[in-house]
Amino acid sequence: MPTTTIMHLSDLHRDAESRIRTATLLSSLGRDMDRYTANEGIPKPDLAVISGDIVYGVRGSDTDGDAQLAKQYDEAYETLTGLADRFFGGDRERVILVPGNHDISMPHVSRALVPVAMPEDAEGKKKLARELMEPESTLRLNLDAFEVLRIANLTLYNQRLEPYAKFYERFYNGGRKFSLVPEEQYSTHDFPKLGVCIVGFSSCHDNDLYNRTGHISVEAITRAMDEANPIVKDGRLIIGVWHHSIQGGPKENDYIESGFLRHLMDANCSIGMHGHQHRPELLENRFSADSHRHISVISAGTLCGGPHSLPSGRMRAYNLVVLDQDEGVGTIHVRAMTNSDFSSPIWERGHVAEFGGSSMKFKLAQRKAQGRSAFDAAGKADQLIHQGLPVDAFELVRMHLSDPWARQIAATALAASENWKEAINLFSPPSSAADFLLLCDAYEALCDWASLRALISSSFARECPELAVQQRIQISQATLKGK
Structure with a gap:
């Protein structure tokens, strides 16, 4: 499986009166990507995780607070749609959002x-x-x-998260909704091809400016982990995302107690991502004798916070988290603002004292997935094909191609999704009539006449007695006339 790169952004604090405009911000991130992909060997991001504080927020005493907050969410919408356009070809599903305490409507x-x-x-x-x-x-x-x-x-x-909920639905073009019911405040974002499933939580249960402690509804965690359980069996790495930090100083109360991490680990969640504290950090929390039962918790700095919001000795920052599941290792690369102009940032490698540099490796804690049996995988994949989801169906059975039924389902899925290059890669040379028929379709679809001619002249074609193969040879011979 190839590596997966997650751009971890947090604490955007978007404000219609912000010193950093959207176009400038996105341009700076784009230039940074050009640098780290060309010079530092960091792959282009596959996904973006935004761990809360999308907007700066307003005070409850502001007479025009509702209107101000609406303008801030318009600014946030422009920022995040621009991010999706620039980095992910406009695919907003690749941008995962959770709320933070600043996203609460104090009015x-x-x-x-x-x-x-x-x-x-x-x-x-x-x-x-x-x-x-x-x-x-x-x-x-x-x-x-x-x-x-x-x-x-x-x-x-x-209803204090209602403005956020409206923004959330608008961003996803109505495809996703954020519930105002605490036990429903979670979202599942499954990416079979990337081998990860991201589960987003609201850590703003009972949270407001007067009650600053973070909290996630226990019911939301239970429901989310129940949804994630079959995904774990399919071999995906589970990543949880929320906003509040899991520790604070003696006089601080605006963090979330870390006890909920045990529930995430119990459901095989391997990585947690959050923001709030405005500084990059990696914590590994282990609560059992089983060396695999731990979770790596990653925090990101603030992307747009002003000078007064930065911890001592810190600058604006964001993370690039590269996951290599084949090696069982993740790497956090910290990108920090290295100039003093807060209206036009320049991002480069960020030195983190705790890391001893700009990056740090960590072990992926997920236990080896049990996986579905070939029979179960093929049955589920067959259902997905009938639901119009052939891409997901193929990902489910690709590890079971030695099983005849799963192999047949895989061929059907590849044909339905017209993934002809993958079909040729996996099914050539043919070992069955079904393989042969699929390859004929693939070469014709790609207008690869030389390969089609070689296929129907192969020893398999000459020796296979099945009527479907012989008929397909005749059709292909007619197609090849004049080619």
Whole structure:
């Protein structure tokens, strides 16, 4: 299997008033790709993962906050459609999106909250404090005004990602939707040819400007991993994506507790990708004696964050993650902004002290996939062909070509998808009548008359007694007249 390269971008913070315009940003990324593909041996990206904070966001107190947020999402739409056009031939399915805390509509949150009267007695204050600290509390503490707020309209509060949801559906041309129901806030992006399946999560469950801790709905994780289970059996590497970092300083609370990683590992998720902390990092988390039961967690720097949003000693950055599943190794290449003009970045190798350079290798933790049996794979592939998905069908059976039924299904899938070059590569020289017929179709479709003439004159053609083969020879002979 060839290597797979993922462009990992995070914390775009797109804003209609941003100092870095979309055309300039995309042009800078394009020039960087020309450099690293030509001079550094890093392959062109196959996919892009955007791990949250698509927009900069607005304050709940802004009188025109809804309109400002809409303009920011227009800017984000222009950025990400441009990214898909420049790097992936316009295929937006190759760009995977998850939300971050900046993508929450604080105007929605503010409209859902009401002030809580502060009790005058000590016992009442203690009770209020305990309620404030309870998991999934409906109370919020606004430190700026030193007041306690309560979620009075839960329906409106749960709509705080509605602007993001509209942007998400618009970006995918209606092909994907982002649910406002927490347990449905996940997405599965399967790429059989690349050998990976990416599962996106929202780490913004119960999150807002007053409750900054990240959290992923347990139900969303369960549903997503159930969907991913058969994909693991088909041999794909599972990658989880969310926004919040999994650790923070003693006085910080805007990160997500790492316990959810155990659920991802239990479902054979090998890699996690996130942003939020604005710095590149690699963490390996292992929670069992089984040396394969660990997950490599990769964070990316901010792509567009301003000078005041950068951690000390860091610059804007993004990652290129190259996965070599045959060798069982991944490599993180960090690209960093190396100039001081925040309106026009120049990207080059980024030195990361923890890496000792600009890149770091890590072991892919996925256990060897059990895989489907040839019988199961052929049966599933046959269903996919009838569903109009011959490309997916072929990927399912390509590892079982020694099985006669799977081989027949593979031939049918290749013909249905008109993947003639792959058909010739795998089925030449023919070992059965079905192989011969497929090759005749392939050579005719490609107008490769010399190869067709050689095929119908081969020893297989002369010695095969099957009527279908002899009839196909006659048809081909007629086709070749005058060629």
